[in-house]
Amino acid sequence: MRHLRAAVAILILVWALPAASALNIFACTPEWGALAKELGGAKTNVYVATTALQDPHRIEARPSLIARARSADLMVCTGAELEVGWLPLVRTQSGNARIQSGQPGYFEAATHADLLEKPARLDRAAGDVHAAGNPHLHLDPRNIARVAIAMSERMAQLDPRQSAQYREGAKAFLDRWQRAIARWEKAAAPLKGFPVVIHHKNLSYLIGWLGMREVGALEPRPGLPPTAAHLNELLARLARDPAKAVMRAAYNDPRPGDWLAGRARIPSVVLPYTVGGTEVAQDLFGLFDDTLARLLEAAR
Amino acid sequence: MHRSTLCAMALAVVWSAPLPVRAQGAELSMIREEIRQLKDAYEKRIQGLERRLAEAESRAGKTEHDAARAATVVAHPGARAGGENAFNPAISLILQGTAARSSQDPETYRISGFAPSGGEIAPASRGANLGESELVVTANIDPYFRGLLIAALTPENEVEVEEAFFQTLALDHGLTLKGGRFLSGIGYQNEVHQHSWDFQDAPLAYKAFLGGRRNDDGVQLKWVAPTDLFIEFGAELGRGRSFPSTARSRNAAGAWTVFAHVGGDIGTGTAWRAGLSHLRTSPRGRAFEDADSLGNPVTQSFSGRSRLWIADFVLKWAPGGNAAKTNFKLQGEYFRRREDGQLSFDDTARAAPRFGAVLSDTYASLQSGWYLQSVYQFMPRWRIGYRYDRLNFGRVDNGIVANGLGPTAGDFPLLMSDHRPARSTLMFDWSPTEFSRIRLQLASDKSRVGLTDHQALIQYIFSLGAHGAHRF
Numbered sequence: 097m098r099h100l101r102a103a104v105a106i107l108i109l110v111w112a113l114p115a116a117s118a119l120n121i122f123a124c125t126p127e128w129g130a131l132a133k134e135l136g137g138a139k140t141n142v143y144v145a146t147t148a149l150q151d152p153h154r155i156e157a158r159p160s161l162i163a164r165a166r167s168a169d170l171m172v173c174t175g176a177e178l179e180v181g182w183l184p185l186v187r188t189q190s191g192n193a194r195i196q197s198g199q200p201g202y203f204e205a206a207t208h209a210d211l212l213e214k215p216a217r218l219d220r221a222a223g224d225v226h227a228a229g230n231p232h233l234h235l236d237p238r239n240i241a242r243v244a245i246a247m248s249e250r251m252a253q254l255d256p257r258q259s260a261q262y263r264e265g266a267k268a269f270l271d272r273w274q275r276a277i278a279r280w281e282k283a284a285a286p287l288k289g290f291p292v293v294i295h296h297k298n299l300s301y302l303i304g305w306l307g308m309r310e311v312g313a314l315e316p317r318p319g320l321p322p323t324a325a326h327l328n329e330l331l332a333r334l335a336r337d338p339a340k341a342v343m344r345a346a347y348n349d350p351r352p353g354d355w356l357a358g359r360a361r362i363p364s365v366v367l368p369y370t371v372g373g374t375e376v377a378q379d380l381f382g383l384f385d386d387t388l389a390r391l392l393e394a395a396r
Numbered sequence: 397m398h399r400s401t402l403c404a405m406a407l408a409v410v411w412s413a414p415l416p417v418r419a420q421g422a423e424l425s426m427i428r429e430e431i432r433q434l435k436d437a438y439e440k441r442i443q444g445l446e447r448r449l450a451e452a453e454s455r456a457g458k459t460e461h462d463a464a465r466a467a468t469v470v471a472h473p474g475a476r477a478g479g480e481n482a483f484n485p486a487i488s489l490i491l492q493g494t495a496a497r498s499s500q501d502p503e504t505y506r507i508s509g510f511a512p513s514g515g516e517i518a519p520a521s522r523g524a525n526l527g528e529s530e531l532v533v534t535a536n537i538d539p540y541f542r543g544l545l546i547a548a549l550t551p552e553n554e555v556e557v558e559e560a561f562f563q564t565l566a567l568d569h570g571l572t573l574k575g576g577r578f579l580s581g582i583g584y585q586n587e588v589h590q591h592s593w594d595f596q597d598a599p600l601a602y603k604a605f606l607g608g609r610r611n612d613d614g615v616q617l618k619w620v621a622p623t624d625l626f627i628e629f630g631a632e633l634g635r636g637r638s639f640p641s642t643a644r645s646r647n648a649a650g651a652w653t654v655f656a657h658v659g660g661d662i663g664t665g666t667a668w669r670a671g672l673s674h675l676r677t678s679p680r681g682r683a684f685e686d687a688d689s690l691g692n693p694v695t696q697s698f699s700g701r702s703r704l705w706i707a708d709f710v711l712k713w714a715p716g717g718n719a720a721k722t723n724f725k726l727q728g729e730y731f732r733r734r735e736d737g738q739l740s741f742d743d744t745a746r747a748a749p750r751f752g753a754v755l756s757d758t759y760a761s762l763q764s765g766w767y768l769q770s771v772y773q774f775m776p777r778w779r780i781g782y783r784y785d786r787l788n789f790g791r792v793d794n795g796i797v798a799n800g801l802g803p804t805a806g807d808f809p810l811l812m813s814d815h816r817p818a819r820s821t822l823m824f825d826w827s828p829t830e831f832s833r834i835r836l837q838l839a840s841d842k843s844r845v846g847l848t849d850h851q852a853l854i855q856y857i858f859s860l861g862a863h864g865a866h867r868f
């Protein structure tokens with residue numbers, strides 16, 4: 097009985113330990129990690145679970161992610177089933193009640209933006225379709241602004257003592273972001289109607305924002321690797337409806353895009369896709385600066 | 397021990413009740429209001445931007461793409477479809493089957509030198525064979541619990557409950573409690589669902605020491621340490637309904653396990669996990685049929701203590717951690733089992749028994765086994781894998797033979813064959829998507845003393861419905 101009492105006392109002590117002063121944030125993808133850092137600054141510890149060179153559809157529930165999720169106060173993820181292959185396991189195995197569904201510690205960016213390409217009919221015969229709509233929403237900077245507002249609100253809710261700082265962080269970020277959007281939209285004027293071939297539907301929001309035109313995709317169906325037959329068919333299509341560039345994310349396999357670009361004699365453009373995808377794209381501003389620079393270079 | 401475990405669990409459940417928000421209410425609502433104003437102001441700016449963009453677009457003339465885009469834009473995702481079906485759990489269905497050839501009859505499969513484990517451990521039956529079709533149903537029950545059922549429809553037209561458990565979501569502090577029937581957390585492969593295995597069948601060590609895999613009825617408590625390195629401890633109390641235990645009518649647990657896992661990353665490309673597990677049980681009358689040296693049927697039965705240790709590790713690598721194109725997996729486990737107790741030898745069921753009475757004496761064994769396997773995805777969709785299995789007969793002290801009660805070692809062909817079973821398996825699979833897989837597997841199996849079984853099979857695995865998450 098004495099052992100039991102000691103065990104209970106230790107358990108109560110552990111439970112009553114004050115939470116660490118900084119907000120622990122687990123970001124599923126680099127863009128939301130970068131945004132959390134912009135908003136929270138020194139008030140947050142941000143752990144980013146994946147890199148820009150990893151296919152976000154193909155992440156595994158590795159032990160390090162469970163360990164980091166265990167101590168997270170806030171988990172910021174994309175949602176819309178982008179993380180469906182690993183996140184549910186990480187959350188249930190973490191033993192962390194704060195990040196479960198319906199808790200304020202679980203934040204999904206996709207619930208704060210209007211999703212494109214929501215399939216009218218759900219059938220995997222159409223490929224590995226994203227049932228809730230296209231989840232790669234961060235490449236429209238206006239979505240980043242929408243998510244920033246909701247995320248700072250959530251941070252203030254979870255860490256009320258620092259709420260003034262989150263509010264200031266959000267205000268400062270949104271001011272800079274607003275000016276940056278104006279700058280980007282002005283610079284990107286030559287890209288309106290610019291016809292491109294994409295690898296995966298992970299660049300749809302960028303295309304939509306800049307008014308570019310998607311001529312085709314290297315993937316025969318979403319999520320299926322490009323095949324020789326499909327690439328040849330696409331090449332034939334480009335003869336009738338020419339594209340001016342092939343675009344892919346830094347994590348996509350370079351070979352199919354390079355092959356098609358070589359045959360069609362158009363540039364093959366590698367975009368950072370998210371923060372960390374290229375040398376320049378080290379934060380959200382750099383991400384769009386570099387994306388536009390690379391596209392404008394191809395459009396020249 | 398039992399009482400304190402129960403108390404700890406009860407306390408844990410009490411603590412899982414929602415806590416009052418510690419924030420100062422007034423301050424919080426003021427902040428919310430300010431942020432809402434900020435949001436409204438910003439939304440107006442965004443709308444202004446969108447309007448200007450739309451005007452610019454209409455001036456430039458609408459493209460085909462824009463029309464398509466407008467058609468796919470939906471109402472705010474916050475507005476979801478309602479109705480009674482809205483709370484339906486996630487359902488998925490696994491379809492699988494094999495077509496197999498083998499030089500030895502799978503019906504007579506045995507692992508010489510090891511007590512039969514009673515599980516479904518024989519290689520795939522010859523010819524075309526339906527595998528188990530699995531129905532997986534899972535959902536959050538409420539904010540505190542999650543539930544899961546996996547029912548297997550066997551090719552013999554029976555339904556088996558593979559897993560049916562609840563799991564806590566709200567215990568917090570790294571604790572998770574599971575109850576019902578579930579795959580035990582011991583070893584590495586044990587918790588991996590059969591349709592996610594890298595080979596069609598289980599490693600020999602799993603077949604010999606756990607009857608293929610362990611899914612007991614009971615409770616499991618796990619704790620994840622609050623460290624950046626993954627450290628996890630777990631314990632299970634179970635009924636002990638299957639090998640190496642025997643199901644008994646008893647007011648106590650029939651088997652218990654403890655396990656610890658450690659894991660982490662090396663750079664961005666490599667992830668690993670290592671573990672150590674222990675299973676302890678006391679089987680009573682664990683009986684099996686064998687044939688004596690003259691080929692007459694005898695029943696042997698073991699009662700005593702069984703203790704199993706498992707050391708496991710798994711390492712996964714992909715260039716830059718991007719598994720989409722190529723990736724590599726190395727996995728190995730070592731099993732060591734010690735059993736001691738009483739063994740009985742009974743040939744009285746025969747019309748003319750050789751020994752006339754049930755013989756019983758002490759029995760002790762120390763046996764081990766291991767496997768090492770690796771799988772390499774050399775291009776998208778294609779993987780190749782190799783597995784080597786080995787069991788060590790070890791040391792068996794059989795009192796019936798040693799004390800000259802009559803039967804000799806030759807009368808225990810299963811238990812006393814000093815044999816080191818081994819197997820080599822080569823696998824080649826093609827996965828058009830993550831929902832379908834077709835596999836070719838070749839094996840040279842020396843489970844039976846003096847015989848080599850050459851096996852070849854083609855297997856299909858398809859999964860329909862909800863996209864399940866895969867374990868590491």
Ligand SMILES: [Zn+2]
Nearest residue numbers: 153296297298
């Ligand atoms: Zn996608």
